[in-house]
Amino acid sequence: MKVKEELESLIGAYVDGKIDEPGLERLNALLRRDAESRRVFAELLNVDSALAALAADWTAVRQPPRRGWAFHPVITAAAACVALAFGGWWWARSTAPFATVMEAAGCPGWVEDAELRGERCEIKAGTMSLRTARGARLVIEAPAEFSFESAQRIRVRRGRLAAEVPPTAKGFTVITPTGDAIDLGTRFGVDVPLAGAAEVHVFEGEVIAKAAGATEKQSLRGGDAVSFGEHVHTVRELRTSAFIQPDEMPGLSAGLAAGQRARSEAALAVLRRDPDLIALFDFEAPEPLPGVYRRVQGRWPGSHAPEFVGVGDHLKLDVGGLRSWPRLTLAAWVRLDRLGAPYQSLLHTDGWGKDRPGQVHWMITELTTMRLALYANQLAPGAEETHGYPDSRTSVLPEQGRWVHLVVVYDCEAGTVRFFFNGRFDKETLQSVANPARLGPAQIGNWDRHDRKLSGRVDELILLGRAMSDEEVRALFEAGTPYR
Amino acid sequence: MSPAETERHRCFLRLFTAHEPAVRAHVRRLVPARADADDVMQEISVVLWEKFDAFRQGEDFRRWAFGVARFEVLAWLRDKGRDRLVLDEEVVAKLAEETAADEPRLERQREALEVCVGKVPREQRDLLMRAYEPESRIQEVAQSSGRSVAGFYQWLHRMRRMLLDCVRRAAGQEVNG
Structure with missing residues (x-):
């Protein structure tokens, strides 16, 4: 009896990693000489491994406390996952999936309800939403490569991930090549570029960030953002809308399913034949346009759009030549990350001076309205605007973090500037002095004189040398919207 | 391929x-x-x-x-x-x-574990699962149970021993000693 108790106590210490050298010697001696001791030993370790397997599943399906809680039949043994590498194939298993695909919008090779365990996943195009076994909602945007290590850990090699983590999944961790983000019940995003440091953006709640190799962790609160440098964190400006959020997914999926992409392409094909077209940028040309910007996904799976992130980011163009344009329509699909900066450039011709009356500056103001400024133009008496330039009435604020269609139509003979948001007419401002518009060398997303960086993406920019009718603007929006 | x-x-x-x-x-x-x-x-x-x-x-x-x-x-x-x-x-x-x-018998015991854990009172079962979940921190679990770390390890030993008795019975085994 005494020996049995001693044996069990030694086994306990051994299982918990607490055994000392004399203890291990004694355990060795007992096990060596007695088959029954070995049998008890094996059985206790067998219970230990079965408990670990059960716990992995149990945590996977743990729900907030409820009455009459009982083990759900889906809980079976074995869940710890082994990533298995052979011949470049990654594969892993467990009885319960770590995550399930909820929506796969334009992701070739992916289907809804696909169950993910430890396999290596790649999304070449599109956007995918997932739900982990513990209820965290994730949206991952292409191009992305990732794998789950458990329902609570995802390793992202590349891509953009937004997470909404309920209390049941507190501790959910995103591992990147340059650092980790551990969630404490919150909403946050992680951006892992192909090269360079990953960034963590906290929209709400608290996240613990730890750069690879760093000894210090950092607690980030809502509104904070950092990038993972060499052992350190660098503060970043928060870019909420760089991430597609779970609530945006249904609209995007439905838009794709309804054939919006084809409608958009058809509308562009018609515009390309328009004799008054000055330029149309869909940003799909294989050779990138000059400038400093990131090339990321546009409105459609696998399409491209420039994204402006850092101070000074811009895209250069030179269209419209030296001639003047009595009528001009500017249209763009824009996804704005943050607002409130004094000015965010949509399109700014270079410079701003007497020698070029009518030169165009199109922007978002600090009041989050749209502005079309033409050099040397003047507002008609009685105008609402107090800053001297035609401004929209509507704010783009409600559309922050989503794709929004912005249009302005200028007619110097009529002396009108007409603003449109998402196909809807917003307001008309009258100009008492109205020069024909001038284009030429310009920047999208910034200005060559001072930083007026647009925070976000621009997709499909159209410059048309005539005034689009309200009906045309509405049709352009309806054909081009990625949402349903 | x-x-x-x-x-x-x-x-x-x-x-x-x-x-x-x-x-x-x-x-x-x-x-x-x-x-x-x-x-x-x-x-x-x-x-x-x-x-x-x-x-x-x-x-x-x-x-x-x-x-x-x-x-x-x-x-x-x-x-x-x-x-x-x-x-x-x-x-x-x-x-x-x-x-x-002996694997067939040990496998039956592993299969029986879920039923046995299901019989453990809710609060203790939560503690046990938390102690065994991936990346568990025993100190924290011990603390939240109001036990010292050493006391918590003792408790874990007792739970495993108790569960072993249960799975032996459930898997059609005799209870030894």
Whole structure:
């Protein structure tokens, strides 16, 4: 009896990693000489491994406390996952999936309800939403490569991930090549570029960030953002809308399913034949346009759009030549990350001076309205605007973090500037002095004189040398919207 | 991959998936910590795939995998034994042999565990699962249970002992001593 108790106590210490050298010697001696001791030993370790397997599943399906809680039949043994590498194939298993695909919008090779365990996943195009076994909602945007290590850990090699983590999944961790983000019940995003440091953006709640190799962790609160440098964190400006959020997914999926992409392409094909077209940028040309910007996904799976992130980011163009344009329509699909900066450039011709009356500056103001400024133009008496330039009435604020269609139509003979948001007419401002518009060398997303960086993406920019009718603007929006 | 390669790969995955929990439990019985079992399992899975050519269709995959596992565990112990407290090679070799033969009974016990854990009062069951969940921090779990760390380990021993009695009964075993 005494020996049995001693044996069990030694086994306990051994299982918990607490055994000392004399203890291990004694355990060795007992096990060596007695088959029954070995049998008890094996059985206790067998219970230990079965408990670990059960716990992995149990945590996977743990729900907030409820009455009459009982083990759900889906809980079976074995869940710890082994990533298995052979011949470049990654594969892993467990009885319960770590995550399930909820929506796969334009992701070739992916289907809804696909169950993910430890396999290596790649999304070449599109956007995918997932739900982990513990209820965290994730949206991952292409191009992305990732794998789950458990329902609570995802390793992202590349891509953009937004997470909404309920209390049941507190501790959910995103591992990147340059650092980790551990969630404490919150909403946050992680951006892992192909090269360079990953960034963590906290929209709400608290996240613990730890750069690879760093000894210090950092607690980030809502509104904070950092990038993972060499052992350190660098503060970043928060870019909420760089991430597609779970609530945006249904609209995007439905838009794709309804054939919006084809409608958009058809509308562009018609515009390309328009004799008054000055330029149309869909940003799909294989050779990138000059400038400093990131090339990321546009409105459609696998399409491209420039994204402006850092101070000074811009895209250069030179269209419209030296001639003047009595009528001009500017249209763009824009996804704005943050607002409130004094000015965010949509399109700014270079410079701003007497020698070029009518030169165009199109922007978002600090009041989050749209502005079309033409050099040397003047507002008609009685105008609402107090800053001297035609401004929209509507704010783009409600559309922050989503794709929004912005249009302005200028007619110097009529002396009108007409603003449109998402196909809807917003307001008309009258100009008492109205020069024909001038284009030429310009920047999208910034200005060559001072930083007026647009925070976000621009997709499909159209410059048309005539005034689009309200009906045309509405049709352009309806054909081009990625949402349903 | 050629179609034949793909088929061979599929076949391997089917077998490995079916037997992985048993192989893992087997490895766990031979190494000091659960994390060690994860380590060795990685190695074993790679070796199994590499040697899959030598595996004959119709053969007992589990038995074959146990053989590979035993070899890998012993190599691992020799490697780690210099700076870790591990069991004697002789003891581990005996355990490997005996538990492989005893696996059907041990598997029944593992299967019975879920029912046994289900009988544990809710609060204690939560604690137990938290102590065993991946990346668990025993100190924190101990603290939240109001026990000292040493006291919590004692409690864990008692729970395992109690659960062992239960799975023995549930798996149709006699209760010893």
